[in-house]
Amino acid sequence: MTGRVVAALARLLAGGYVRWDAPPPNGEPRVYFANHTSHLDFVLLWSYLPPSQRRRTRPVAARDYWEKGPLRRYFINRVFCGLLIDRSGPDARGAVDRMAEQVAAGDSLILFPEGTRGTGDRIAPFKAGLFHLCEAEPDVELVPVSLENLNRVLPKGELIPVPMVSRVIFRPTLRLEDGETKETFLARARTALKALREDGR
Amino acid sequence: MIEDRELLWLLTGLAGTLALATAAGQTLRLSVGGDTIANVNARIGAWWVMSIAFVAATLTGGIGSLVLFALLSMLALREFVTLSPTGRGDHRALAWSFFVVIPLQYVLVGIHWYGLFSILIPVYGFLFIATRIVLSGETEGFLERTATIQWGLMACVYCVSYAPALMLLDIDGYDASSGKLLLFLVVVVQSSDVLQFVWGKLIGRRRIAPTVSPNKTWEGFVGGVACATLVGTGLWWATPFNPWQAAAMSFVIAIAGFAGGLVMSAIKRDRGVKDFGSLLPGHGGVLDRIDSLLFAAPIFFHLTRFFF
Numbered sequence: 001m002t003g004r005v006v007a008a009l010a011r012l013l014a015g016g017y018v019r020w021d022a023p024p025p026n027g028e029p030r031v032y033f034a035n036h037t038s039h040l041d042f043v044l045l046w047s048y049l050p051p052s053q054r055r056r057t058r059p060v061a062a063r064d065y066w067e068k069g070p071l072r073r074y075f076i077n078r079v080f081c082g083l084l085i086d087r088s089g090p091d092a093r094g095a096v097d098r099m100a101e102q103v104a105a106g107d108s109l110i111l112f113p114e115g116t117r118g119t120g121d122r123i124a125p126f127k128a129g130l131f132h133l134c135e136a137e138p139d140v141e142l143v144p145v146s147l148e149n150l151n152r153v154l155p156k157g158e159l160i161p162v163p164m165v166s167r168v169i170f171r172p173t174l175r176l177e178d179g180e181t182k183e184t185f186l187a188r189a190r191t192a193l194k195a196l197r198e199d200g201r
Numbered sequence: 202m203i204e205d206r207e208l209l210w211l212l213t214g215l216a217g218t219l220a221l222a223t224a225a226g227q228t229l230r231l232s233v234g235g236d237t238i239a240n241v242n243a244r245i246g247a248w249w250v251m252s253i254a255f256v257a258a259t260l261t262g263g264i265g266s267l268v269l270f271a272l273l274s275m276l277a278l279r280e281f282v283t284l285s286p287t288g289r290g291d292h293r294a295l296a297w298s299f300f301v302v303i304p305l306q307y308v309l310v311g312i313h314w315y316g317l318f319s320i321l322i323p324v325y326g327f328l329f330i331a332t333r334i335v336l337s338g339e340t341e342g343f344l345e346r347t348a349t350i351q352w353g354l355m356a357c358v359y360c361v362s363y364a365p366a367l368m369l370l371d372i373d374g375y376d377a378s379s380g381k382l383l384l385f386l387v388v389v390v391q392s393s394d395v396l397q398f399v400w401g402k403l404i405g406r407r408r409i410a411p412t413v414s415p416n417k418t419w420e421g422f423v424g425g426v427a428c429a430t431l432v433g434t435g436l437w438w439a440t441p442f443n444p445w446q447a448a449a450m451s452f453v454i455a456i457a458g459f460a461g462g463l464v465m466s467a468i469k470r471d472r473g474v475k476d477f478g479s480l481l482p483g484h485g486g487v488l489d490r491i492d493s494l495l496f497a498a499p500i501f502f503h504l505t506r507f508f509f
Contacts, residue, residue, distance in 0.1 A: 016283075016478055017479055041205070098340060140439070149283065152283075152287070152292075154287055155292060158292050158293075158296075159473055160296045160300070161296075162292060162295040162296050162299060163275060163276075163278075163279035163282075163299055164279060164282060164283050165279060165280055165283040165486075166283075
């Protein structure tokens with residue numbers, strides 16, 4: 001119930017244009033990965049998934065941010081069923097194992113491979129986590145999701161979002177190819193998100 | 202439920218027109234088909250939704266209309282700002298615009314404070330936005346960014362708020378609070394849009410402003426404005442006007458509406474987009490649908506307030 005309200009609000013505030021180049025979710029676990037500029041990124045992406053899929057699609061979120069304060073804890077745990085991970089420190093590798101466990105159990109994930117929010121001017125190089133996750137679960141389908149304009153809705157460092165029409169584009173799926181190196185794969189995944197402006201509005 | 206006879210007739214007429222349009226659209230779909238007809242049918246479907254929302258809001262009295270138009274202002278400004286060259290430094294000014302200026306403007310309309318609602322945005326908003334933006338310290342494109350936000354507030358909030366403000370007019374021997382005058386304005390302005398579209402599709406040849414909007418033709422303009430004036434004249438019994446006055450008002454509304462549509466088209470053309478949004482199937486965004494209302498509402502309000 002809360003989930004539906006949050007999804008509707010997110011779409012009213014920041015929604016507008018959504019396009020599915022990827023086939024719609026069929027219940028098989030998937031990893032959605034997107035460019036990251038705003039706290040609203042995963043909320044809007046999640047709100048455009050079919051309601052039946054939302055409960056089984058867990059955003060991977062940074063523990064250091066989301067465990068601060070009861071409100072953040074409530075939303076990430078109760079509403080979004082987030083998978084909290086440690087961004088740095090000794091457990092960073094353990095994070096990939098936990099993601100792989102979720103995928104093996106049949107859940108989908110939402111991931112931001114840049115590791116942190118950018119300004120929206122460019123997409124930062126990807127962290128290795130996406131590659132290691134695919135090594136552990138080679139069959140999982142990856143869905144690149146291009147998010148546009150969310151850095152204007154709620155930029156880094158601001159508290160109050162401003163309504164704005166944004167674009168969410170689910171791009172054709174990809175997988176880790178046999179024998180693909182880490183560098184080639186991460187570069188390919190990152191390129192799949194780009195071309196933000198090229199496909200006519 | 203509705204005691205006002207005239208209002209009841211207006212609503213019956215509206216529902217009848219939409220039913221007729223639906224029947225005609227479905228007939229065309231079966232006999233002719235094609236993309237244009239599909240688009241027309243999508244528009245008719247959206248017209249039902251918009252009409253029902255609008256009528257439901259109007260029937261609740263002033264509050265419903267205020268909330269509806271405040272929401273329309275927010276959605277319109279949201280679409281406007283998306284296409285504007287605003288930057289990081291404008292975020293706070295925009296937050297103020299959406300969450301303080303818009304509610305305040307509609308509250309002022311709601312409490313009938315004409316003296317303040319008619320200058321809030323042109324005077325205080327104008328100065329405040331410039332001040333709030335300069336405090337961000339970002340000077341690149343300062344005037345362009347500031348002017349754009351001020352323009353957005355004027356168009357999407359100030360002008361739109363004149364529509365529900367019609368309900369607070371004090372007219373001798375006429376109950377404006379029933380929403381009939383608001384309904385009159387919206388019916389004339391929107392039928393002018395639709396009829397210009399229809400006449401243009403049927404016999405449109407000579408483009409009226411080829412560099413701005415290739416779909417607007419002289420034939421569509423003349424036919425649409427003339428027919429909308431007839432529609433408005435035919436509704437004189439629901440207004441404080443006699444038939445001649447209703448005709449003159451409708452004519453002014455249709456012309457102002459045309460100007461609004463043209464100006465908003467120029468903005469879209471400059472930004473390289475066809476529509477402001479995609480919220481309303483077949484119509485585009487909210488701003489695409491109310492562009493003609495923006496210009497017609499304040500003029501109609503002030504003419505009525507001055508002469509009646």
